Amino acid sequence: MQDAASTxxxxxxxxxxxxxxxxxxxxxxxxxxPFIVVGxxxxxxxxxxxxxxxxxxxxxxxxxxxxALTANGILPHHAIETLIxxxxxxxxxxxxxxxxxxxxxxxxxxxxIFLPLVSICAPIPGLAYTPLFLLWFGLGSFSSILLVGxxxxxxxxxxSWTGVKAxxxxxxxxxxSMGADDRRMFTHVILPGALPYILTGLRLGLAQAWRVLVAxxxxxxxxxxxxWLIFGARKFLNTDAMLAGIxxxxxxGLLLEKLVFQKIENYTVVRWGMVAA
Amino acid sequence: xxxxxxxxxxxxxxTPAGKVTGVKDVSFDIGASEFVCIVGPSGCGxxxxxxxxxxxxxxxxxxxxxxxxxxxxxxxxxxxxxxDFAQLFPxxxxxxxxxxxxxxxxxxxAERDRIAREQLRLVKLEKFVDSFxxxxxxxxxxxxxxxxALAYDPSVLLMDEPFAALxxxxxxxxxxxxxxxxxxxxxxxxxxxxxxxxxxxxxxRVIVMSAxxxxxxxxxxxxxxxxxxxxxxxxxxxxxxxxxHLGHKVSGNGVGH
Numbered sequence: 001m002q003d004a005a006s007t008x009x010x011x012x013x014x015x016x017x018x019x020x021x022x023x024x025x026x027x028x029x030x031x032x033x034p035f036i037v038v039g040x041x042x043x044x045x046x047x048x049x050x051x052x053x054x055x056x057x058x059x060x061x062x063x064x065x066x067x068a069l070t071a072n073g074i075l076p077h078h079a080i081e082t083l084i085x086x087x088x089x090x091x092x093x094x095x096x097x098x099x100x101x102x103x104x105x106x107x108x109x110x111x112x113i114f115l116p117l118v119s120i121c122a123p124i125p126g127l128a129y130t131p132l133f134l135l136w137f138g139l140g141s142f143s144s145i146l147l148v149g150x151x152x153x154x155x156x157x158x159x160s161w162t163g164v165k166a167x168x169x170x171x172x173x174x175x176x177s178m179g180a181d182d183r184r185m186f187t188h189v190i191l192p193g194a195l196p197y198i199l200t201g202l203r204l205g206l207a208q209a210w211r212v213l214v215a216x217x218x219x220x221x222x223x224x225x226x227x228w229l230i231f232g233a234r235k236f237l238n239t240d241a242m243l244a245g246i247x248x249x250x251x252x253g254l255l256l257e258k259l260v261f262q263k264i265e266n267y268t269v270v271r272w273g274m275v276a277a
Numbered sequence: 278x279x280x281x282x283x284x285x286x287x288x289x290x291x292t293p294a295g296k297v298t299g300v301k302d303v304s305f306d307i308g309a310s311e312f313v314c315i316v317g318p319s320g321c322g323x324x325x326x327x328x329x330x331x332x333x334x335x336x337x338x339x340x341x342x343x344x345x346x347x348x349x350x351x352x353x354x355x356x357x358x359x360x361d362f363a364q365l366f367p368x369x370x371x372x373x374x375x376x377x378x379x380x381x382x383x384x385x386x387a388e389r390d391r392i393a394r395e396q397l398r399l400v401k402l403e404k405f406v407d408s409f410x411x412x413x414x415x416x417x418x419x420x421x422x423x424x425x426a427l428a429y430d431p432s433v434l435l436m437d438e439p440f441a442a443l444x445x446x447x448x449x450x451x452x453x454x455x456x457x458x459x460x461x462x463x464x465x466x467x468x469x470x471x472x473x474x475x476x477x478x479x480x481x482r483v484i485v486m487s488a489x490x491x492x493x494x495x496x497x498x499x500x501x502x503x504x505x506x507x508x509x510x511x512x513x514x515x516x517x518x519x520x521x522h523l524g525h526k527v528s529g530n531g532v533g534h
Contacts, residue, residue: 170364173333178378178429179353188377192368272367273411 057240065240066247079248081224082213085141089148090209096149097156097205098198104157105164106190118157126151126212130219139221147216152209159201163194196269203261210253279354279432279465281307281330285339288325299325301490302339307482310463314470314480316519322491323469327437330467331357343433353378356426356464360438362418365410371397371421372406378429389428396424399458416447423455427462434464438471452478456504473523477515478505485522495522 039059045051046058057065069075100118103110129147137143167190175189217227226245233241269275288300300322307313315323328334330341332351341348343355356378358364365374372393379389397403400420410418419439426434440448452475459466459479470476476483477499485495497519501511 168363170359170361171366173351174357174359174364174366174425175377175381176333176351177331177353177355177357178425179381180377181381184381188380189366192366195368268368272409274367 054237055239057243062240062243062247065238066244069241069244075229075244075248078224078226078229078245079252081141081222082217082226082249083252085144085148085217085222085225086209086213089145089213090152090206092145092149093151093153093156093205093209094202097153097201098160100153101157101160101198101201102164102190102194104161105194106186111161114157115161118154122154122158126208127215130212130216134220141220141222144213144216144220144222148209148213151212152205155204155208156198156201159197159204160194163197163201164190166197167193192268192272196275199261199265199269203257206256206261207253210249214249279344280309281344281433281465281467282342283307283326283330283339284342286326286329286336286341287338288322288329288334289337298490300329300336301492303486303491303493304339305484305493305496307465307467310465312459312466312468312479312481313484314468314476314482315484315486316470316473316476316523317486317491317494318488318523319471320491321486321488323471323486324437326486326491327435327467327469330433331355331435353382353429354431355433355435356429356431358419358422358426358434358436358439360441362410362415362442364422365418365425367410370407370409371402371413371424374410374421375425375428377425382429393424393428396428397421399427399461400424400454414447416443416451419443419451420454423458427458427464432465434466436466436468438469440475441470441472448475453504455479460503473516473519474507477501477512477519478507483519485519497522 043058046053046056050056066075100110100114104114104118105111126147129151133143133147133150137146171189171193172185175185180188214227214230217225218231222228226249230242230245233239233245265275283303283305286300286303287298289296290299303322303326315326317323325334329336330348332348332355366377369377372390375393375396376389379392384392394403394406397406400423402417402420402424405413405417410421413421422439423436440451443451456479468476468479480499483495483497483499484493485497486492487494499515501509501515505512
């Protein structure tokens with residue numbers, strides 16, 4: 001009993017020690033350092049005049065544009081439109097991807113039917129499907145969402161399928177011996193057992209969704225959206241607006257990762273010791 | 278709490294080379310509340326036999342009857358404890374793991390929490406009800422597994438080398454704890470092990486199996502008073518007797534283990 005008690009206290013100890021603040025600062029510094037290096041190099045190039053100032057603005061200019069566009073509501077509007085498409089498409093991918101993946105993991109028949117299809121479609125770049133989707137479903141948000149859902153479903157399917165296959169036989173046996181029927185075997189054992197993989201799949205799916213969405217917004221003639229902002233700004237050589245759009249994409253990605261995925265993981269698979277923190 | 282009859286059980290494996298007989302014509306009876314250890318060299322099919330009794334494998338011939346009813350698949354009349362620490366559900370706390378079977382039985386939450394706490398107290402883990410398995414040591418995890426298998430009150434407890442992966446000191450503690458738990462619950466226990474001292478310490482009766490194919494080689498009653506003293510002359514004598522049964526077989530047919 002002693003050993004586990006000390007493990008627990010050892011885990012909690014850093015929370016009360018003064019060393020924690022210092023190590024936090026160090027880790028923040030480690031994260032910021034590369035950005036400072038790139039920022040300094042960027043400024044050197046921008047000020048040196050290798051590119052015309054119009055095409056290679058300084059960080060101050062980008063920052064000013066970023067705040068101006070945020071203040072007048074243009075950037076948030078673009079960002080929200082993009083976010084709605086992203087989340088709608090990703091929700092489709094999540095629901096269908098997890099369902100199909102788990103079905104493939106649970107049923108031989110589903111595996112035989114879906115695996116060849118998924119294997120062939122998955123490696124095709126999402127953009128290759130874009131013209132087809134635009135012709136079938138028209139220009140605009142609807143086809144963008146469908147395409148995002150379709151393309152980002154593949155990593156979700158693959159990982160959910162792998163996750164179900166990776167559920168330990170000994171859990172299934174234990175649950176069987178304790179009287180679990182098929183339904184509860186699924187909800188109480190298979191789902192939580194496959195969760196580390198399913199979360200990985202969703203995370204990869206979200207990255208995939210970003211990639212294809214920003215590109216599709218450039219092609220699908222949507223009136224608002226970060227992809228459209230970046231693409232449209234090219235005509236007027238507004239590189240500062242383009243860069244501001246790219247910054248927003250990075251920020252949203254970071255927020256989703258930190259506030260959604262890491263939170264879910266910390267509360268589930270990390271807390272359960274199924275994945276290292 | 279109920280008697281078990283193992284009646285001419287034969288089990289075959291499908292291998293690329295064809296059918297291999299794992300267990301052949303094994304028969305023995307187990308009395309109600311009896312603690313039976315199955316001992317034998319690796320490959321004698323003792324774990325396989327336990328899996329047949331648990332209902333995870335179907336015998337090629339013969340049958341197993343628990344309280345007169347023929348075993349068909351797994352059932353809640355049997356609780357199973359495996360060797361692998363990973364048998365616990367990592368996403369459930371100790372309490373959650375122990376209440377799993379009760380949950381499957383449809384017992385209300387307050388009641389199953391009460392029973393699960395009681396079971397954890399029985400294995401001396403009352404302080405760790407809310408710990409997740411990965412925060413528990415191997416010995417503690419196996420105790421949770423025992424509590425979990427007992428919680429829904431099966432009449433038979435099947436244990437497959439549950440302490441084999443523990444260090445020697447923890448194993449001694451666990452054996453004495455299991456002896457206490459058995460005395461308190463009076464379950465019928467079938468316990469598979471390759472550890473002779475463990476068998477003598479725990480069992481009312483030891484079934485010695487030999488390998489290739491697995492058959493019953495001897496059926497020995499351990500008539501020592503409990504709690505048993507592993508250092509007593511009688512205990513060591515029993516161990517020697519068991520060793521002879523196992524050792525004789527080893528030198529007899531030249532199968533080296």
